Amino acid sequence: MARSPRNAVPASGADKPLLSVLRGQRLATPPMWLMRQAGRYLPEYRRLRQDKGSFLNLVCDSAAAADVTLQPLERFDFDAAILFSDILIVPFAIGQNLSFVAGEGPRLTPPLVSADLDALTPTLTRFEPIYETVRKVKTRLSPDKTLIGFAGSPWTVATYMIAGQGSRDQSETRRLAYSDSGRFSAIIERIEKVTFQYLCGQVEAGAEVLQLFDSWAGSLAPSEFEKWVIAPTARLVEKLRHEHPDVPIVGFPKGAGGKIAAYARETGVDCVGLDETVDPHWANRELPKGLPVQGNLDPLALLAGGEAMRVAVKQVLDAFSERPHIFNLGHGILPETPIDHVEQLVALVKGTNG
Numbered sequence: 001m002a003r004s005p006r007n008a009v010p011a012s013g014a015d016k017p018l019l020s021v022l023r024g025q026r027l028a029t030p031p032m033w034l035m036r037q038a039g040r041y042l043p044e045y046r047r048l049r050q051d052k053g054s055f056l057n058l059v060c061d062s063a064a065a066a067d068v069t070l071q072p073l074e075r076f077d078f079d080a081a082i083l084f085s086d087i088l089i090v091p092f093a094i095g096q097n098l099s100f101v102a103g104e105g106p107r108l109t110p111p112l113v114s115a116d117l118d119a120l121t122p123t124l125t126r127f128e129p130i131y132e133t134v135r136k137v138k139t140r141l142s143p144d145k146t147l148i149g150f151a152g153s154p155w156t157v158a159t160y161m162i163a164g165q166g167s168r169d170q171s172e173t174r175r176l177a178y179s180d181s182g183r184f185s186a187i188i189e190r191i192e193k194v195t196f197q198y199l200c201g202q203v204e205a206g207a208e209v210l211q212l213f214d215s216w217a218g219s220l221a222p223s224e225f226e227k228w229v230i231a232p233t234a235r236l237v238e239k240l241r242h243e244h245p246d247v248p249i250v251g252f253p254k255g256a257g258g259k260i261a262a263y264a265r266e267t268g269v270d271c272v273g274l275d276e277t278v279d280p281h282w283a284n285r286e287l288p289k290g291l292p293v294q295g296n297l298d299p300l301a302l303l304a305g306g307e308a309m310r311v312a313v314k315q316v317l318d319a320f321s322e323r324p325h326i327f328n329l330g331h332g333i334l335p336e337t338p339i340d341h342v343e344q345l346v347a348l349v350k351g352t353n354g
């Protein structure tokens with residue numbers, strides 16, 4: 001099925017390569033950014049992070065979070081900045097307590113596996129510092145760069161809210177979805193509603209693209225995937241589209257394998273993010289013609305660097321040479337990644353490596 005670009009390119013976005021690709025144009029040099037590009041592999045991030053004490057303090061300090069958002073663009077010729085925040089700010093605003101335990105990951109209390117949704121007191125003012133970060137970044141961003149806002153998908157956010165933490169196979173959440181689908185639907189719908197408000201707030205503050213991170217999309221059986229990944233994402237995309245028709249939406253159903261084709265056809269996203277386990281040639285064959293894709297270099301190829309990285313980069317570039325493509329990793333950059341490998345990657349993708 002051929003796909004025509006949904007939006008005409010407005011004058012304000014005409015000189016932003018990332019927006020051009022999201023509107024269906026193929027560029028000879030793909031625009032690029034890296035998931036988790038602001039983070040622990042950067043010494044300047046580690047310094048600021050230490051000064052602020054906790055990750056949540058850093059996220060809620062708009063001036064510092066704006067600095068962190070822009071740090072990677074000061075070093076590398078990336079085409080986009082991604083708001084420095086976290087997908088778990090939504091459960092925080094829905095009323096769970098949020099903390100990040102060093103070496104163990106996030107904690108949300110009370111976990112909804114035992115607590116009732118109605119016991120939580122929504123506090124949407126918890127979004128205010130994030131919107132302020134967006135405004136601050138926007139005033140400092142050069143005109144050819146794009147600011148990406150984001151949220152987690154309802155399914156992935158639900159897995160954290162229910163377990164109260166990350167989980168290996170999301171089994172508590174998958175079990176609840178089968179055993180009490182009414183209660184589970186209510187949780188999904190609450191997340192969907194608050195995420196919609198949150199993303200609209202980001203756009204109103206200046207975000208130009210939205211990405212939905214669905215990190216645990218891969219853990220669901222196909223019919224459950226339809227119910228809890230595709231349907232809520234499609235509803236969210238439709239509402240956002242109605243409110244902000246010019247803002248492209250990238251969906252990233254990590255680990256979804258062959259179900260990515262249905263995701264691309266049925267959710268209405270403008271671009272599909274691919275993780276590194278997806279064969280780019282398969283994706284190019286199976287995804288709707290003309291649909292932009294984002295990805296999907298293995299973060300470990302970047303970590304390894306050298307000839308292995310060069311080969312892997314070429315495979316990704318070649319596979320998507322006839323489709324609108326945003327170059328990215330298949331998942332977040334690893335904290336141990338050497339900075340000079342990132343420099344080499346940018347040179348390879350941008351063709352400035354001689």
Ligand SMILES: Cc1c2[nH]c(c1CCC(=O)O)Cc1[nH]c(c(CCC(=O)O)c1C)Cc1[nH]c(c(CCC(=O)O)c1C)Cc1[nH]c(c(C)c1CCC(=O)O)C2
Nearest residue numbers: 035036037038039055082083084085086087105106213215
């Ligand atoms: C599942 C998920 C989370 N957060 C996110 C996801 C979806 C993507 C994915 O699958 O990685 C998304 C996220 N988290 C962060 C961003 C910022 C923007 C970016 O640079 O991409 C984004 C887009 C910052 C962060 N979020 C977190 C850090 C590390 C915090 C620190 O500095 O200690 C950063 C930079 C913390 C976090 N946040 C989360 C976990 C599980 C953890 C702990 C694990 C870890 O430390 O990597 C939840």
